[in-house]
Every structure is written in C-alpha cells, then in structure tokens.
Amino acid sequence: MKNLLNILDLSTEEIDSLIKVADDIIADPEKYKEACKHKILATLFFEPSTRTRLSFESAMLSLGGSVLGFSEASSSSAAKGESVADTIAVVSGYADIIAMRHPKEGAPHVALTRSTVPIINAGDGGHFHPTQTLTDLLTISHELGRLDNLKVGVCGDLKFGRTVHSLIAAMSRYTGIEYVLISPVELKLPSFVKQDYIKDKGIPYTQSTDLDSVIGDLDILYMTRVQRERFFNEEDYLRLKDSYILTEEKMKKASPNLRVMHPLPRVNEISTAVDSDPRACYFRQARYGKFIRMALIMDMLGVTV
Amino acid sequence: MNIDSIYTGFVIDHIGAGKGMMLYKLLGLAKLECPVAMIMNATSKRMGKKDIIKIDGDIDIDMDVIGYVDPDATVNVIREGKLVEKRDITVPKELKNVLFCKNPRCITSTEQELPHIFRLTDEKKRIYRCIYCDTKANN
Numbered sequence: 001m002k003n004l005l006n007i008l009d010l011s012t013e014e015i016d017s018l019i020k021v022a023d024d025i026i027a028d029p030e031k032y033k034e035a036c037k038h039k040i041l042a043t044l045f046f047e048p049s050t051r052t053r054l055s056f057e058s059a060m061l062s063l064g065g066s067v068l069g070f071s072e073a074s075s076s077s078a079a080k081g082e083s084v085a086d087t088i089a090v091v092s093g094y095a096d097i098i099a100m101r102h103p104k105e106g107a108p109h110v111a112l113t114r115s116t117v118p119i120i121n122a123g124d125g126g127h128f129h130p131t132q133t134l135t136d137l138l139t140i141s142h143e144l145g146r147l148d149n150l151k152v153g154v155c156g157d158l159k160f161g162r163t164v165h166s167l168i169a170a171m172s173r174y175t176g177i178e179y180v181l182i183s184p185v186e187l188k189l190p191s192f193v194k195q196d197y198i199k200d201k202g203i204p205y206t207q208s209t210d211l212d213s214v215i216g217d218l219d220i221l222y223m224t225r226v227q228r229e230r231f232f233n234e235e236d237y238l239r240l241k242d243s244y245i246l247t248e249e250k251m252k253k254a255s256p257n258l259r260v261m262h263p264l265p266r267v268n269e270i271s272t273a274v275d276s277d278p279r280a281c282y283f284r285q286a287r288y289g290k291f292i293r294m295a296l297i298m299d300m301l302g303v304t305v
Numbered sequence: 306m307n308i309d310s311i312y313t314g315f316v317i318d319h320i321g322a323g324k325g326m327m328l329y330k331l332l333g334l335a336k337l338e339c340p341v342a343m344i345m346n347a348t349s350k351r352m353g354k355k356d357i358i359k360i361d362g363d364i365d366i367d368m369d370v371i372g373y374v375d376p377d378a379t380v381n382v383i384r385e386g387k388l389v390e391k392r393d394i395t396v397p398k399e400l401k402n403v404l405f406c407k408n409p410r411c412i413t414s415t416e417q418e419l420p421h422i423f424r425l426t427d428e429k430k431r432i433y434r435c436i437y438c439d440t441k442a443n444n
Contacts, residue, residue, distance in 0.1 A: 104412040
C-alpha cells in the first residue's frame with residue numbers, strides 16, 4: 001500500500017511519472033473524468049485549510065470519485081478526545097484513500113499504523129506538506145519545461161517556511177540547480193536544511209539580504225511571507241519588510257523567463273500590480289495543485305487510464 | 306558493597322569519561338534494589354580516563370541503551386563471581402521509550418499513549434530522530 005508523508009518518500013522517477021500524468025490531465029481532462037468512479041476520498045482536516053482541502057476535493061470530484069470528511073477538529077470526534085489512530089481506524093473502513101491535515105507534527109505517521117487505506121499527508125504542523133511541493137514541482141516543470149539547470153531564488157521567511165525547506169530538499173535531487181537564498185538575517189535558512197540539502201550535495205548557493213540586487217539572475221523566484229510576529233522588535237520589522245515585497249519596479253530587473261511562485265495565501269509580499277505580469281504564476285500554481293493531486297490519487301489507488 | 310567483587314551481575318566497562326551518568330539515568334539504575342557502583346574518571350591505559358558501572362544483581366539490561374550512549378563500552382556478565390560472557394555492543398537502529406521527544410509540536414505531546422521511538426538516521430554522526438516529527442535527539 002502506498003502512502004505519502006514526505007516529498008522524499010518519492011523518487012525523482014516517481015515524481016517525473018506523476019508530473020507526466022498531471023500534464024496529460026491538463027491536456028485532456030475529459031479522459032480522466034471517471035478514472036476514480038465509485039472511489040471515496042476522505043479529507044480529514046483536524047485544522048482548517050481552504051486551498052489544500054478544496055484542491056483535494058476538487059481533484060477527486062474531477063476524477064469522478066466522491067469525498068467525505070471534516071474541515072476542523074471541532075466537528076470530529078477529536079473534539080471528544082478521540083486519538084488520531086482511532087479516528088483513522090474508523091475512517092479507513094469508509095473510504096478508499098485518506099488525505100489528512102493535523103496541527104501536530106508526525107500525526108500522519110500515527111495514522112499509518114492503523115490505516116488499511118493509503119494516507120496522504122496534507123500538512124502536519126510545520127513539518128511536511130508534500131503535495132505543496134509536488135504542486136511546486138509541477139508548476140516549475142510545466143512553466144519552464146524542466147526541473148534541472150535552474151537558478152532558484154527563495155525569498156522571505158526561510159527560517160520557518162516549511163514549503164521552502166521541502167522545495168529545496170526536492171529540487172536538490174536534480175542536476176544543475178543553484179540557489180539564491182534571500183532573507184533578512186533573522187530569518188535565514190536553518191543550518192540543518194542548508195547542510196543536508198545544499199552543502200552536503202555540493203550545490204552552489206549564495207545568500208543575500210537584498211532581493212533587488214539578485215532578481216535579475218533568477219529562473220524561479222519563490223516568494224514567502226515575512227511575518228511581523230517573527231521579529232523581535234517592531235523597528236527591525238519596519239526596516240526590513242519592504243525589502244521583501246515584490247513590486248513592478250523590481251520585476252523590471254528580472255529576466256523575461258522568470259517565474260514568480262508563492263504557496264499562498266499572500267498578504268502584502270507581492271504587490272497586486274504584479275499579478276497581471278505573465279511571469280507571475282502563483283494563481284496558475286494553485287490550479288496545478290489540483291492536477292498533481294489528481295495524478296497522485298490515481299497513483300495511490302493504482303488507477304490507470 | 307565491595308566494588309571489586311560482583312557475585313552475579315554486570316560490569317559495564319570502558320564507558321567514555323563523562324558518559325556514565327547518562328547511562329545510569331537511561332538504564333534506570335536508580336530504580337534498582339540491588340547495589341550499583343558508579344566509578345567515574347577511572348584511569349585507563351587505553352582511554353586515559355573512563356567510567357565504569359558495576360551492578361550486583363541479575364537484571365535485564367538494555368544493550369541498545371548502552372549502544373546508544375557509547376558503543377565502545379564493554380559489558381562483562383558475572384555469574385557466581387566469575388566472568389562468563391562478554392557481550393557485543395552495536396549501535397542500535399531504533400530506541401523505544403528510551404528517549405522522549407521534547408518537541409511541543411510533536412504528536413507525542415498530545416497523544417500520550419504513543420511509544421516514543423527514535424531511529425538512527427545518520428550512522429556516521431550517530432544522529433537519532435523522532436520517527437514522528439524528525440526532531441533530533443540531544444540527550
């Protein structure tokens with residue numbers, strides 16, 4: 001039985017295969033509209049999420065399957081103190097596959113011990129969110145036609161941003177990757193991420209505190225939010241916040257082939273004026289999330305078309 | 306207790322100096338009824354200084370704990386005053402309910418019946434991580 005807890009559970013060959021199916025779904029969605037007929041996806045969201053849950057549900061419905069589940073712990077037996085293991089033992093009798101989000105790190109690992117159906121981790125606290133990374137990889141592949149030989153800039157909160165850590169872990173397995181790490185000193189990439197996925201693999205990287213000076217070199221700019229609450233004092237926040245806001249002015253210095261990505265939700269780190277720039281692909285990225293989840297659900301259920 | 310003569314029990318020898326107390330704690334030796342001797346900073350030809358633990362009692366000893374704290378330690382089994390066995394120590398792949406995850410965001414912090422399991426993720430650096438949240442053990 002297949003499960004997906006961490007993006008690194010998938011080999012690059014498996015990721016390539018999922019991307020190939022997702023590309024085919026994008027090209028011909030009709031072909032897949034009954035691929036998962038009579039199959040049920042349970043979306044167990046122990047904490048609220050709009051995008052991820054709806055993306056999973058839309059993916060299953062587009063495959064002709066059905067969905068059931070809950071969107072917050074208060075509307076499940078977890079509110080009565082039921083353990084994750086017991087909830088999963090029950091739900092795996094009602095569904096063919098489970099996508100779960102939980103605020104506690106490692107909750108999907110507990111789910112595996114009791115589930116009789118495949119488990120997809122739809123986010124466990126600040127730990128892993130593999131389908132976001134799959135979404136990011138499909139976006140890069142679809143927009144730029146490759147996952148290798150790329151200069152990838154990641155910008156904003158690199159310290160706490162799990163999407164950035166997972167993306168770096170996944171991209172570091174492809175050849176010709178170079179990173180530009182753009183953040184305030186306070187929010188630098190944690191040393192263990194840098195060591196394990198960049199330095200140990202001999203991948204070239206540069207660090208910068210200034211987006212403006214490096215944007216011109218990038219193929220990908222992956223933006224994340226710099227949150228006020230991450231700073232020790234208001235003064236530092238006010239001093240730094242504008243350095244990491246992407247504006248039309250900054251975009252003028254970027255390559256015509258740049259792609260700007262963002263896991264969303266965006267607050268103010270990308271000016272809305274940038275949205276109409278064809279290089280801004282974050283809303284397309286959210287759409288790709290549905291297609292890669294369709295490919296993943298099919299794969300985990302052993303369905304082919 | 307004469308620490309030089311164990312009748313039936315164990316001598317954990319060649320423990321790296323300073324690691325003896327951690328081993329004492331993780332093996333739960335404070336809870337034993339039998340005599341336990343802890344020798345710290347003993348002179349060693351091979352190691353310079355070493356710690357030694359002598360347990361004068363026939364107990365179940367968790368070799369994985371010893372392998373985690375110091376795989377270079379040696380374990381001598383004593384029966385009726387004689388050395389009857391020298392046990393091999395290997396670095397354990399997994400530790401169950403020996404280390405406890407301190408990450409407040411880990412699922413083990415709220416689901417308290419879950420076993421705390423740490424797995425060896427880097428043999429060279431001997432790094433163990435919680436199987437649930439990947440937090441590094443730093444005992």
